[in-house]
Amino acid sequence: MLKTTVVVIGGGATGVGILRDLSMRGVDALLVERDDLGYWTSSRFHGLLHSGGRYAVKDKEAAKECIEENTILRKIGKQCVEATESIFVRAPEDSEEFEAEWVKSCKECGIYAVPMSMDEAFKLEPNLSRKLLSAYRCPGAAVDGFRLLWQTVASANKYGGKAKTYTEVIGIETVNGEVAGVHVRDRWTGEEYKIACDYVISATGSFAGNVAHLAGIDVNVKPSKGTLIAFNHRICNHVVHRLHPSSDADIFVPHGSITILGTSSIDSAPDDTSSETSEVLDMMNIGKVTFENLYDYRILRVFAGTRPLYSADPNAKGRSASRGFVALDHAHDGIKHFMSVCGGKFTTYRLMAEKVCDIVCEQLGVNTACRTAEENLVDGPSDDLMNRAKAVFPSYGAELAASRLGNEKLERVIKRIESRPETKELVCECENVTLAEIEEIASEPSSHTVSDLRRRTRLGMGTCQGTFCAYRSVGAVDKDDMPWAKDTVFLFKEFLETRWKGIRPVLWGNMLRDIELTRAIYDAALNLSGVDEIK
Amino acid sequence: MAINKHHAIDPDKCTACTICITACPVTAATRKFRGPKMTGPALTRLRKLVSDDDPMLDYCSNCKTCDLVCPSGVPISTLNMLAKNEYYKTHPRKSPADDMLAHSEKMGKLITSIPLASTFANLGMTIGKSVGMLGAMGISSNAKMPSYASESFISKFKKIKQTSYQRKVVFFSGCFINYNQPEVGVDMVKVYQKNKIEVAIDENFVCCGSPMVAGGYIDDARVNAAKNAKLLKAWVDKGYDIITACTSCGLMLKQEYQELFDFEGMSEYAEHMYDSVEYLAKLHDEGEFNTEFANDSTEYIYHAPCHLKVQAIGRPSMELLPLVPGIKIQEADAGCCGISGSYGFKADKNPIAMKVGAKLFGKIKDSHAELGVCECGTCRLQMENGSGVPAIHPLTVLRKAYGL
Structure with missing residues (x-):
């Protein structure tokens, strides 16, 4: 039977941050994710590394956390962050008084806001x-969600931390009011098995209520859906922000x-990732x-994606609910060594993990300090490489x-091209x-679909949205040593239909x-829908 | 780069359909070039993300076949040219020939201003070729370099006595006609006079900038565009139409200026711009084209230059020349000749240019035509070089048919 000290449920930013933190402190940890890493909220956002400017007026604590974490992530996550800077601009309909207050608040929070002429x-x-x-320059940046997650896991791997994707938790086992393990199902093979552990952390964001429910506990998460529009070019x-109190689009x-x-803010089910044309038009107008x-x-x-807004008040809704995060120790609900983490922001994922792991480690009797701010997620390539x-x-x-x-992976890819130049x-x-x-x-065991490859490489995320790379990539993986790629019609449909949805x-x-x-290519030429020939 | 919608460049229209790659003559000739879709709209999305551009963009010849075939109206080649110009801001040029070929006007001015200089310059080309001088400069020893005329077109024009007519045009001769083949300009004036058109020239016109853009000197081209655009607008305001007899100059002034630059009046004067034969074809449509031709039993083969095709004005020469009694003329219909202005003269590009033009050369040879016909000066050189058959401008055919 699989055994570990801590099972982390959820392969979003919070979960991988916790996995890395625990692993670096020497705590044996295993992360299980029902889908692929970053399938849900952690990739369904702007890709914004906040400077804190957006929160400076309303929530100084959050703003300070943002600028601190922003500074850390620029350093440890160089491969995921593009340090673009941000510009806050005020439109005629935005309040001049707010601008003055904002300038003052940014200063208080230690966020530079350099005024410039129009x-x-x-x-x-x-x-x-x-x-x-009016316009100000601030230290905002762009961050790639998928990349940050995989590189955080890569960092955890170095310390023995592991992540299993497509592994759904179907039960939480307790013995005498204390966690004893989780029951999981491999979503590709259907195999069910138990992972014994001393501690379970549910970092399942908008799904925290569903997971807690497996142990008979209520967690009040109010998912709030935000739609984002991707344009073909820069x-x-x-980063460009409107200089006004946080609002849609x-x-x-x-x-x-x-x-x-982005974005909008609509109360929703945790798995609601749909968007309506009317939302898009509203956002375009703003x-x-x-x-x-x-x-x-x-x-x-x-x-x-859905924001996992938490409020102890089950009736709290939308953007006004706290964006701070909570770590709920379910000992209060009668189950020891079970914690749910929800709320929070992508930008502060490392800090949230640190705070959670401080609590967990104390309970586990581990005294090692957090080192996640000191070490890069992955090494950058050497000049030679x-x-x-x-x-x-x-x-x-x-x-x-x-x-x-x-x-590491770059080197392996280079070797592939060096030995078989046609693979460039x-x-x-x-x-x-x-x-x-x-x-x-x-060839990695975590790959099961072309969409998995897409999240790792950006395949199919550009102008043609998969039109030309779908048949090329399916052709590339349809090989004997790739057992997951046998059903090519499934691969085509899975990939193209996720593109079509957006x-x-x-x-x-x-x-x-x-x-x-x-x-024309897939339905007419390749007849992917399998229309019979008229005899 | 961030895409600027205040500008005419719109890669957003690209549906990645790839038809440009299938039509690109350079992609067909060499794997060194990854094709117009890649160099243009696809990489425009990525240029901000990487510190260095791909040197393969140097292989785009700016023939503009991609623009012609694009069903979405993406100015692909102009995106390539913009990228190439950015590239050369931080990279050394491959050869000193780039500068010389891009600034052909400088050379032309210098040579035609000194008595007998053209003789020596042309001799220099021949000797230079034989002793490998041109090779050292990065110019192919296989390409047939244009020779310089002893007297410029402008100088010759001043000696022509014209009859004044109601219909007036201003002729933008361009460098090649002015310095290398002034007789084509004289042909133009004679043929136009025969059609009751008065031709003016403007000594303040400067090189259209086409070779500068293609060679990666867009800032120089901008300076020239500013001058020319202002002058052209003024002529149009005076009621003149604008004529070019070089399809690359025509394309540049009419279309590429608007894609690359943002000067006032460009779209206004562009409506009054015509290729020299197109203008006569328009006259023909209006029933005013003079068809009093003498018999001409010469066999011709006509090649449509890429820069004529992309102007989307049809094949005016193939409408008018067959009106000459006794004439035998066929269209080569063999794609790009490969030279693309100055591209094929460069040592590293010449083998590509010759490969691109191979189909055309074969067609010309197989046709057993006595003369090639083409509006573009450097195409004509390439046709002669590749097939051994001399090539002339369609206006020259018309002048002969008028018995002038």
């Missing part, structure tokens, strides 16, 4: 609306090759205040692959993903033309 702002960001009145090169983040606009030609930019897709990479990749590919893969060919042209990377990630609410203009091309 001419400077327009020079930095030529697409900004000419109606805007509209801006800095007032943040633009240049995220890799795209721009993300976004237009910041970028006046917003409707001219091509929308790639929309996606939605980058030179080897540049010799085999197209020059774009080398840098992009290095930040996607981290040092691009499977995904929009995001520059080579065949070698696809083969490397596909495109459907924004099916106009160029995206409509694009999807018709997709349909």
Whole structure:
């Protein structure tokens, strides 16, 4: 039987942060995730590493935490963070008094907010609306959720921490009011088994209520859904915030090759990741205040995630509920060594993990101090390795692959290309993903679908949204040594349908033309829907 | 780069359909170039994320076949040119020839201003070729370099006595006609006079900038565009139409300026811009084209330059030349000749240019035509170099048919 000290449930930012923290303190820990890492909330956000500016007026404590963690993550997570800086802009409809208060608050919280002339702002960001009145530079940044999660796990791996994806917890076993283990099901094989442990931490965000329920405990999470719009290009090169009290659709983040606009706030079920066209249009109308030609930019897709807002008051709702996090020790509910963590922000994931692990370690009698702020998640590639990479990749590919893969995997991918030069060919042209990377990630035991490869490599996340890389990637993984890739029709459908889900609410203009091309290839040419020939 | 919608460049329209790759003559000739979709709209999304661009973008010849075939109207080649120009801000150029070829006007001015200089310059080219001088400069010894005329077109123009007519045009001769083949300009004036059109020139026009953009000197091109755009707008305001007899100059002034730069009046004057043969075809449509031709029994083969095709003005030469009695003319329909302005002259690009043009050369040879016909000056050089058959401008055919 599998045994560990702590089982962490949930492969989002909070869960992987806890896994890494415990592992670095020498505590044996295993993370189980029902889906893929970052399948839920931790990838369904702006990709914004907050400076704290957004919270400076309303919640100084949160703002201070943000700027501290922002500084730490820029250092330890270099491969995941793009230090773009952010610009806060005030529109004519935004209050001048708020601006003054905000400037004062940022100063109090230690967040630099450097005023600049609008001419400077327009020079930095030529697409900004000419109606805007004032602008400040702040230390916001863009962060890649998928990458941060996998690299946090990679860091935990070095200290013995492990993560199992597609492993669903179906029961929490207690003996005499104390946790004894969890029962899980492998979602691919259907196999059920027990993992014995001394402690269970549920870091399941919006699902915390469902997981606590397995042990007969109530946790009041109020999931609040936020929709995000991904544009095909960078509209801006800095994060752009509206300078007003936090509201819908007032943040633009240049995220890799795209721009993300978010978000909305609607009470929802924990697994509701749907978006309606009407939400998109509402957001576009607000976004237009910041970028006046917003409707001219091509929308790639929309996606939605739920904020795991917690309130002891079961009737609290929406954005006004606390964004601070809670660690609920269920000893108070009659079960020892079971904790639920919910709430919080992606930016402060490391700090939340530290605080949770301080409590857990104390209960486990472990005295080691937290070291997660001191060590990089993964090593950056050495000059030597980058030179080897540049010799085999197209020059774009080398840098992009290095930040996607981290040092170790990059080296393995380089070796693949060195031994088989044809694997440097691009499977995904929009995001520059080579065949070698696809083969490397596909051979890992955590890969079960093309979407899994997508989350690791950005395959299919660009302009064509999978039209050209779907058949190439399925062709690349359809091999005898890849047992998960036998059912190619399933692979096609799973991948294309997840793409379609995000495109459907924004099916106009160029995206409509694009999807018709997709349909022509997969439905007409490849007959993926299996329409019979008329005899 | 962040995409600027205040600008005419819109890679957002690309659906990644890949038709540009299937049509790109350079991609077909060499794996060194990853194709227009990749270099243009696809990598435009990624350029902000990486510290270095891919040197393969140097292989785009700016023939603009990609723009022509794109069903979405993406100015792919212009995205490539913008990227190339960015690239050369931080990278050394491959050869000193880049500078010379991009600034052909400088060279032309210098040579035609000194008596007998053209003779020596042309001799220099020949000797330079034989002693490997050009090779050292990065110019291919296989390419047929344009020779310089002893007298510029502008100088010749001033000696032509014109009849004044109601219909007036201003002729933007461009560097190649002005310095290398001034006779084509003279042909133009004679043919236009025969059609009751008065031709003006403007000595203040400067090089259109096309070779500068293609060579990675966009800042120099901007300076020229500012000058030309202002002058052209003023001519149009005076009621003149604008004529070019070089399809690359025409494309640059009419279309590429608007894609690359943001000067006032560009779209206004562009509506009054015509290729020299297109303008005559328009006259023909209006029933005013002079068809009093003498017989011409020469066999011709016509090649449509890429920069004519991308202007989407049809094949005016193939409408008008067949009107000449006795003429035998066929269209080569063999794609790009490969030279693409200055591209094929460069040592590292010449083998690609010759491979691209191979189909055309074969067609010309197999046709047994006595003369090639083409609007573009460097295409004509490439046709001659690749097939051994001399090539002339369609206006030259018309002038002969008018018995002038």
